[in-house]
Amino acid sequence: MGIEGLIELGETNRAREWISRALALEPDDPTVQYNVACGLTxxxxxxxxxxxxxxSLRNAPPEMISWVKHDADLxxxxxxxRYQEILELIEQT
Known part of the structure; x- marks a missing residue:
């Protein structure tokens, strides 16, 4: 089960453990960072x-920019x- 499922079940401590493990296993993966950011939100x-x-956006695949703009999790x-500043940076690249 992923972070969002854990949060929806009210398992916030387990969700935080999932976050810690995900970031420990893939600390530089922009997709992991993005998904964790959604959960943290x-x-x-x-x-x-x-x-x-x-x-995450420093090394993000191009499709991630669309995610940031349209993902309901955010x-x-x-x-x-700060979110507005991040969008401005995205649009400048």
Whole structure:
């Protein structure tokens, strides 16, 4: 079971363990970082999620830019100033 399933079941401690394992196994994988950022958003860890999101986009595949703009998992970040800055950086590249 992935992070989102654990969160939906209310298993937030297990979700946090999943996050730790995922980042330990693949610390530089932009897709892992992106997925963890989505989960962190649902856990209310906004700053950490934004940190990972910003970091993931440095080496992201092109399709990830569309994910950032349209993924409903990130809806709660859309009005955050840092999210807006991240979008501006994406559009400049």
């Amino acid at each position: 649902k856990l209310g860890e906004v700053e950490w999620a934004l940190d990972l999101l910003e970091h 809806d709660s970040l859309r009005n955050h100033p």
